[in-house]
Amino acid sequence: MIEDDREKILASIRRGLRGTERPSAGxxxxxPLLTEPDADFASRFAHFKAELSALGGEAATAGSETDLADIVTAKKTGAIFVYDDIRTGYGTFTSLLTESREARFGLEFGRGYDKREAASFESAVTGCVACIAETGSAVIKTDMRLPAALATSLFVVAEERQLLGSLDELFTDRFGNFEGSNLLLITGPSRTADIEKELVTGVHGPKEVTVVFVQR
Amino acid sequence: MELRSRKFRTLYKTEVGNAQLRANLSKATLQAVDKRGQSFAEVDFKFLQDEAKKIKQESLSRLNDLLSQFEDSARKNNCRIFYAQTPEKANAYVLDIARRYGARTAVKSKSMVTEEIGLAPFLIRNGIETVETDLGEYIVQLAGETPSHITTPAIHKSRTEISRLFHDKLGTELNSDPAFLTAEARRVLREKFLSADIGISGANFLVAETGDIVIVENEGNARLSTSAVKVHIVVTGIEKVIPKFSDLRIFMRLLGRSSTGQKITSYVSLLRGPSTEDEKDGPEEVHIILLDNGRSGLLGTDHQEVLHCIRCGACLNVCPVYRNIGGHAYGSVYPGPIGSLVTPLYFGEQNAPDLPFASSLCGNCTEVCPVGIDIHHQLLAVRHEIKSAKKGGVERFIFRNYRKAMLRPGRYRLAGKIARGLSKTPLLRYFLKGWTQHRELPRFPSRSFREIYKSAKAK
Incomplete structure (x- = not known):
């Protein structure tokens, strides 16, 4: 094992800071937003939709789980991976997908599953922790990181109450104390402008991102 | 990484003569500036900048406490922490982990610190295939070059050049459509993600309170580099730690806007460590390497605020010098106005004596800096230090005597006479040859104002 330089570095920091002021940032x-965040769901959703559409993503509302199934079936490509939170939370939607025999579920996979299998799904459906109107972002926390990261088409299913007005509401203790190893903000399709600043979507992650708010 | 910043005077001349490069740079940087401006329309930039500056000031003034707090939080999340004073130590530690795991392939997401320590070439030399997975970085790696911009590494390359490069190295057809080229890179790199053993990333922020490793990106490659592997190694600088989770509300709004004109980047990963028992994938081990490499030496000095930098690249895009010479001319991993500070201050002023002078001091950089670094005054201060350390020189001689002349009218008149006399000979031009290389020496009048005034009055 290589010995680290912890003590040396901390001593060097102490030397540098000796006698200096220690302002605690009030x-x-x-x-920082110049306009108030939207108050009700309808205006928040309109804002969310505008932001996400500008980035090439889509936002929709579904009156029922059957509507949700219609939206997903119409847009999806290839095999579809369904996260367990959707399976447990949206029974009707799940059985509609099961009937079409194109879906596989999180529970079929164990710890240390073959990652090539995750890469075989072109679409993935996941729930979320929150969505943010200010930026058109979905905040997800999954027990399998890869299917949502590798899919070409990603569906995020949300409830109306999960739509927050601004990032100020996300970066609070409520979300800061999340359980698990990762929390991810996804804002539109994966993108790059590395070649002559020309925008290309679907670089390593999803090319299509659809967020559906289901009315309960 | 080999530091070539001492050769700035040679390097910039080659780059500035490259018309294609200048055209690429001008197009890309002007577009970035335009988008940045638009993206700040809905938020109070000044407020965000002030808050970010305050948070960074606090972070640095309490750095010891915050690093200890971060360590505690990260250990609770089952991460392993390693402090490295030098690039050699950081590299050796990464290699050690890779060997312990019998790793053959490493996937790497974009990180300035790993560029700084030359990690990828080091691992490759030691038999570990290390693949850059950010598209721009991948292009640059394929070309055997180094990045020329902090956030847009291949900004100096045109689509035609990239198409030829892919054709030569990957055997793809000659097609310069960016969508085609990106799809080809996706195909090749996906296979790398699926076969990689270890993943290497940087970190944009480390949150002391929660132990979060925050990584922002647009492509999804950082997400895969940190998720599709057994071991995730984070290499970052000690100055990246911030106190609170809620501080992210400030930085998340600033970073995307400042770098690419986005309200927020496509992905923000908040990573807390190896996968938990309930999770079915993700790394089994997470190592966080905290690098010093000259950073702690700036604490308590007049240059401490340079450590505020969040590597957004906004100062590069607005810099008239950068726009004309590009990143490679600086001979350092860190180019542009901030690079002209970081390079001499981290790696020694003797190693980059010319970089602080590669600025028109127009102050554009200071104006756009999201964390309120007074970049152009910092550049002036470093210039002063470099010049003060140097003895002799024509410039110093001239200004010392100029000062003497300006203090006494008699000396002033005498100096004027000498200067007017000298200006008629090639001697003055010879002494000032460095200055006159790109400038016209003003023509001296044959008589001084006093002489003209006297003769006019006599008439």
Whole structure:
């Protein structure tokens, strides 16, 4: 094992900071947004949709789980991976997908599953922790990171109450204390402008991102 | 990484003569500046900048406490922490982990710190295939070059050049459509992700309170590099730690806007460590390497604020010098205005004596800096230090005597006479040859104002 330089570095920091001021940043609680975040779901959704559409993603509302199934079936390509939170939370939707025999579910996979299998799904459906109107983002926390990361088409299913107005509401203790190894904000399709600043979507992650709010 | 910043005076001349490069740079940087401006329309930039600066000031002034707090949080999340004072130590540690795991392939996402320590070439030399997975970085790696911009590494290359490169190295057809080229890279790199053993990333922020490793990106390659592997190694600088989770509300709004004009990047990964028992994939081990490499030496000095930098690249895009010479001319991993500070300050002023002078001091960089670094005044201060350390020189001689002349009218008149006399001979031009290489020496009048005034009055 290589010995690290912890003590040396901390001593060097102490030497540098000796006798200097230690301001504790009083933080302003103010929001940097120039307009108030939208108050109700309808205006938040309109904002969310505008932001996500501008990035090439799609936002929709579904009156029922059957509507949700219609939206997913119409847009999806190839085999579809369904996360367990969807399987347990959306029974009707799940059985509609099962009937079409194109879906596989999280529970069929164990710890240390073959990652090539995850790469075989062109579509994935996951739930979310929150969505943010300000940026058109979906916040997801999954027990399998790969299917959502590798799919060409990603569906995020949300409930109306999960739509937050701004990032100020996300970066609070409520979400800061999340359980698990990762929390991910996804804002539209995977993209790059590395070649002559020309925008190309679907680089390593999904080319299509659809967020559906299901009315309960 | 080999530091070539001492050769700036040679390097910039080659780059500035490259018309294609200048056209590429101009197009890309102007577009970035335009998008940045638009993206700040809905938020109060000044407020965000002030808050970010305050948080960074606090982070640095409490760096010891925050690093200890971060360590505790990260250990609770089952991460392993390693402090490295030098690039050699950081590289050796990564190699050690790779060997312990019998790793053959490593996938790497974009990270300036790993560029700084030359990690990828080091691992490759030691038999571990290390693949850059950010598209721009991948292009640059295939070409055997180094990045020329902090956030857009292949900004210096045109689509035609990239098409030829892919054709030569990957055997793809000659097609310069960026969508085609990107799809080819996706195909090749996906296979690398699926066969890789270890993943290497940087970190944009480390949150002391929660132990979060925050990584922002647009392509999804960082997400895969940190998820599709057994071991995730984070290599980052000690200055990246911030106190609170809620501080991210400030930085997330600043970073995407400042770098690419996005309200937020496509992906923000908040990673807490290896996968938990309930999770079915993700790394089994997460190692966090905290690198010093000259950073702690800036604490308590007038240059401490340079450590605020969040590597957005906004100062590069607005810099008239960068726009004309590009990143390679600086001979350092860190180019542009911020690179002209970081390079001499981290790696020694003697190693980059010319970089702080590669600025028109127009102040554009300071204006756009999201964390409020007074970049152009910092550049001036480093210039002063470099010049003060140097003895002799024509410039110093001239200004010392200029000062003397300006303090006494008699000396001033005498100096004027000498200067006017000298200006008629090639001597002055010879002494000032460095200065006159790209400038016209102003023509001296044959008589001084006093002489003209006197003779006019006499009439």
């Amino acid at each position: 933080r302003s609680a103010k929001s």
